[in-house]
């Protein structure tokens with residue numbers, strides 16, 4: 001197990017206007033698995049990701065890390081979990097070259113400049129992008145390329161956990177499939193777990209090992225992908241399945 005959430009609740013706001021974004025969620029993530037978190041917009045998926053990364057603190061409950069490096073300082077731990085977002089333009093400086101974007105986390109770790117740029121080239125190859133892109137700017141790259149660049153940048157820190165929050169939601173279905181295949185290949189090539197967040201249940205079969213379905217901040221169903229999708233326990237999961245093309 002790399003981490004577990006123990007009865008985590010997260011509320012935002014004050015007395016007059018309280019939003020309960022996460023309600024009493026208990027989940028564990030295992031080594032080298034792809035775990036899909038599925039739910040409609042507003043169900044609490046991004047808040048859960050922020051709680052895991054440490055960008056938010058639980059109102060109740062605990063997030064407990066279990067991996068080998070769990071005794072490390074908080075800064076080291078933060079590096080071991082990397083978050084990639086839906087909109088790459090918001091996390092990329094448009095004036096920077098791709099090599100600077102990919103190398104930035106390394107440079108912040110005081111890796112020497114020429115070595116960081118050399119590693120950036122290797123990282124681009126890992127995400128199946130041509131090295132020529134190193135000298136380009138984000139505006140010269142497609143949406144799919146930008147998400148690969150964001151993934152390459154995250155991989156530079158050799159994370160134990162990669163969290164992908166709706167990273168394919170702005171992409172066409174073919175590019176989405178390519179990115180999912182890339183994540184599958186990366187997980188095979190290196191030891192890493194992936195928390196894949198999506199509102200698109202149809203992308204999950206053949207991709208995620210396990211999944212959890214969220215609704216209004218609570219987990220309504222959890223289990224191995226085949227068993228949940230083959231025989232869902234909750235009416236809500238069944239309704240989601242009926243609403244998408246998967247059958």
Ligand SMILES: Nc1ncnc2c1ncn2[C@@H]1O[C@H](COP(=O)(O)OP(=O)(O)O)[C@@H](O)[C@H]1O
Nearest residue numbers: 012013019021040041042043044045046047048
């Ligand atoms: N920083 C915040 N302050 C107040 N409310 C928030 C904040 N972040 C999220 N929420 C609320 O928590 C709920 C869950 O949001 P979110 O985690 O973004 O859902 P999802 O990612 O599934 O769309 C929503 O009602 C949202 O408005």
Ligand SMILES: [Mg+2]
Nearest residue numbers: 045046047166
């Ligand atoms: Mg979200």
